[in-house]
Amino acid sequence: MKIFLKKIIYFSLMFLIFLELLSFIILVTGLFKLNRFPGREIYNAISKSYSYSNKKTLLLGDSVASQIFSNNNEFDSINSLATNQAIGIAGNYFLLYNYLKKGNKIDSLVLFFIPESFGNNFSQKYTYHYFLKPFNNSNYSSLFTKDLKIQIRKINYNSFSQIPHVKISSWSPKLQSPDARNYTFLSPLSIEYLNRIKLLSLEYDFNIIIKSPPLSETKRSFVLSIDKTEILSTDLSNEFNEYFKSIYYLNNNEFVDNTHLKSPNKYFKK
Amino acid sequence: MLFNSLDFAIFLPIVFILYWFVAHKNLKSQNTLIVVASYVFYGWWDWRFLSLIIFSTVVDYLIGQRLRSEDKQSKRKVLLWTSIVVNLGFLGFFKYYNFFLENFIDTFSLFGMQISSNSLNIILPVGISFYTFQTLSYTIDVYRKKLEPTQDFIAFSSFVCFFPQLVAGPIERATNLLPQFYKKRTFVYHKAVDGMRQILWGLFKKIVIADNCAEYANQIFDNSADMNGSALVLGAIFFTFQIYGDFSGYSDIAIGTSRLFGFDLKQNFATPYFSRDIAEFWRRWHISLSTWFRDYLYIPLGGSRGGTWMKVRNTFAIFLVSGFWHGANWTFIVWGALNAIYFLPYFLTNNNRKNLGVVAEGKSLPSFRELFAMLTTFMLTVFAWIFFRAENISHAFSYVRGIFSESFFSIPGFSGRTDALITLFLISVFVLVEWIGRKDKFAIESILLKSDKIFRYLFYLLLCFTIFYFKGDNQEFIYFQF
Numbered sequence: 001m002k003i004f005l006k007k008i009i010y011f012s013l014m015f016l017i018f019l020e021l022l023s024f025i026i027l028v029t030g031l032f033k034l035n036r037f038p039g040r041e042i043y044n045a046i047s048k049s050y051s052y053s054n055k056k057t058l059l060l061g062d063s064v065a066s067q068i069f070s071n072n073n074e075f076d077s078i079n080s081l082a083t084n085q086a087i088g089i090a091g092n093y094f095l096l097y098n099y100l101k102k103g104n105k106i107d108s109l110v111l112f113f114i115p116e117s118f119g120n121n122f123s124q125k126y127t128y129h130y131f132l133k134p135f136n137n138s139n140y141s142s143l144f145t146k147d148l149k150i151q152i153r154k155i156n157y158n159s160f161s162q163i164p165h166v167k168i169s170s171w172s173p174k175l176q177s178p179d180a181r182n183y184t185f186l187s188p189l190s191i192e193y194l195n196r197i198k199l200l201s202l203e204y205d206f207n208i209i210i211k212s213p214p215l216s217e218t219k220r221s222f223v224l225s226i227d228k229t230e231i232l233s234t235d236l237s238n239e240f241n242e243y244f245k246s247i248y249y250l251n252n253n254e255f256v257d258n259t260h261l262k263s264p265n266k267y268f269k270k
Numbered sequence: 271m272l273f274n275s276l277d278f279a280i281f282l283p284i285v286f287i288l289y290w291f292v293a294h295k296n297l298k299s300q301n302t303l304i305v306v307a308s309y310v311f312y313g314w315w316d317w318r319f320l321s322l323i324i325f326s327t328v329v330d331y332l333i334g335q336r337l338r339s340e341d342k343q344s345k346r347k348v349l350l351w352t353s354i355v356v357n358l359g360f361l362g363f364f365k366y367y368n369f370f371l372e373n374f375i376d377t378f379s380l381f382g383m384q385i386s387s388n389s390l391n392i393i394l395p396v397g398i399s400f401y402t403f404q405t406l407s408y409t410i411d412v413y414r415k416k417l418e419p420t421q422d423f424i425a426f427s428s429f430v431c432f433f434p435q436l437v438a439g440p441i442e443r444a445t446n447l448l449p450q451f452y453k454k455r456t457f458v459y460h461k462a463v464d465g466m467r468q469i470l471w472g473l474f475k476k477i478v479i480a481d482n483c484a485e486y487a488n489q490i491f492d493n494s495a496d497m498n499g500s501a502l503v504l505g506a507i508f509f510t511f512q513i514y515g516d517f518s519g520y521s522d523i524a525i526g527t528s529r530l531f532g533f534d535l536k537q538n539f540a541t542p543y544f545s546r547d548i549a550e551f552w553r554r555w556h557i558s559l560s561t562w563f564r565d566y567l568y569i570p571l572g573g574s575r576g577g578t579w580m581k582v583r584n585t586f587a588i589f590l591v592s593g594f595w596h597g598a599n600w601t602f603i604v605w606g607a608l609n610a611i612y613f614l615p616y617f618l619t620n621n622n623r624k625n626l627g628v629v630a631e632g633k634s635l636p637s638f639r640e641l642f643a644m645l646t647t648f649m650l651t652v653f654a655w656i657f658f659r660a661e662n663i664s665h666a667f668s669y670v671r672g673i674f675s676e677s678f679f680s681i682p683g684f685s686g687r688t689d690a691l692i693t694l695f696l697i698s699v700f701v702l703v704e705w706i707g708r709k710d711k712f713a714i715e716s717i718l719l720k721s722d723k724i725f726r727y728l729f730y731l732l733l734c735f736t737i738f739y740f741k742g743d744n745q746e747f748i749y750f751q752f
Binding site: 008011015018022026035165169 | 290457463466482686689727730734738739741
């Protein structure tokens with residue numbers, strides 16, 4: 001019995017070492033991107049944000065935007081880094097920052113998000129996997145605002161997010177207590193990073209266009225209930241006014257889950 | 271409690287330590303611990319349904335006692351039927367009540383009679399089909415005087431609720447499992463190591479093969495109307511491996527866990543997808559259920575004695591009941607009927623016991639003839655699984671129609687196609703390992719056992735890593751719903 005238990009313990013220890021070693025190799029070589037796990041598109045967008053492009057329009061967006069403008073695809077005049085709402089406006093800011101620091105020149109930045117995506121304040125169940133794992137590291141920590149750091153500290157096991165085997169797995173802890181929401185549209189962290197994006201637009205001289213992918217009719221009441229005075233907290237009031245004008249609705253049967261499109265290719269030209 | 275959950279990963283070592291370090295001194299404490307642990311295991315899902323298991327246990331124990339002292343055949347029969355009615359009554363109510371009610375209403379509506387009745391919102395108690403059959407086997411064997419009724423209530427309770435196989439089998443016979451509760455178990459190192467190996471392989475089958483296949487099988491079956499023919503074929507193949515990985519994986523974990531506690535359960539799967547004909551397939555698939563039906567239904571009906579008509583009737587009876595056992599849906603009955611149709615030609619021409627041994631025994635590769643036979647059987651099985659997986663009969667037929675369309679020759683169109691290649695690669699590795707270990711009780715039972723320790727450990731480490739890295743989305747075991 002003792003030998004059995006000893007062997008089990010030794011094997012478990014050996015496995016932990018083996019797991020970390022192999023995970024590290026898979027992480028460093030980028031092989032982990034081949035495996036199917038949620039949020040893989042984010043790593044693709046990060047690599048793409050470090051590459052050079054001569055396209056004059058950059059598109060950032062959520063998963064609905066990504067259905068129409070996948071960051072895996074090449075488009076004539078647009079370079080897409082669309083990923084998922086879970087990376088928040090902060091994650092999108094980091095992608096934009098990388099892209100501009102690389103020396104890419106753009107005339108326009110398109111923020112292509114459905115309204116709910118602006119409400120992400122990093123207190124949702126996907127935050128760990130989609131935001132912490134790709135961005136909670138030394139490459140981006142200097143770009144974290146004080147409020148973002150506070151928010152990250154609230155997430156359980158936040159310091160584990162960069163351990164190789166955690167990073168390559170689809171595991172993430174459950175959020176214990178999402179914050180109470182006292183806004184209808186723009187989360188405090190979205191406002192902070194939208195303003196930072198505005199500052200970048202002034203520094204690098206490009207204009208910002210905010211657009212929405214098509215929405216399901218079921219979302220009309222939500223959009224109507226938005227307190228539009230919240231946009232006054234940003235330096236993008238005009239852009240948001242245009243955003244609300246541009247929203248259009250489709251029948252619910254055009255969507256798979258009230259949000260994602262059944263046939264995204266149909267809306268590419270629009 | 272799911273075998274592939276953190277809860278079980280904590281539960282198992284605790285019970286193991288208590289079993290071998292605290293309760294090891296005498297038989298009673300070992301059995302008592304098993305009963306308590308099993309009730310915790312089951313109650314973790316829904317403690318209210320523990321009362322059903324306890325009730326079945328008490329009823330069958332008392333009936334067993336009465337059968338011991340009763341010599342009058344008529345009274346013995348009454349006792350037997352009491353057990354059958356109680357056990358199948360629970361099963362019938364919880365599993366089939368709504369099915370019969372709906373079909374009753376539908377039948378009357380065919381004749382223009384409208385009957386209004388509300389179906390009940392019944393929760394199906396997990397594992398009821400399994401433990402019901404297990405307890406029935408006890409009473410029937412006692413009635414047939416094949417088994418001495420137990421006087422040890424704790425041992426009998428342990429037999430009914432033994433947690434490794436309580437919710438999804440293997441369905442153990444009282445003649446095999448109950449006597450193991452009469453003897454104090456002592457720790458046997460090789461048995462425990464063997465058990466760990468089988469648990470590891472079971473986890474691989476469930477977490478890597480079944481859960482990854484489920485991703486695509488669900489997508490394709492749920493959206494079958496929008497899929498092309500080739501995607502539908504792939505969907506059926508994914509489901510074929512999903513159900514095998516899922517169920518045989520569960521059985522492996524159950525058998526392996528039992529070995530950790532000193533018990534030997536019967537083999538439930540013997541590489542069924544390498545079968546050369548459908549009769550062989552049914553000797554290798556869900557063996558504990560097939561043999562249960564053989565011994566308690568098929569043989570009492572007359573078995574293979576009698577004329578052709580009797581053979582056809584009994585074959586259909588066993589396959590239809592087996593289909594119906596899986597669930598209250600016509601899809602399962604059609605699945606059973608289809609298998610009966612596959613099986614009958616072999617049976618009626620006395621070719622059903624042609625392939626009794628392991629395919630290509632002593633050889634690394636099968637002959638062309640064997641390969642052809644295996645592929646044909648596999649394809650027939652895949653086709654039958656479509657009915658098993660479909661939501662209803664019309665879904666199954668539209669699925670089949672979709673396959674036999676022009677788009678059969680087009681490139682499969684479903685989302686995550688490139689990722690599916692990884693799953694297909696994993697399936698290939700799985701099939702290869704199963705082929706190598708096809709003569710053993712489980713595929714990795716003897717793989718690398720004779721080779722260097724380092725290679726062996728590397729293989730286990732790699733297997734653990736594969737389970738960790740390629741784990742699919744956590745899915746409940748399919749057979750829990752049966």
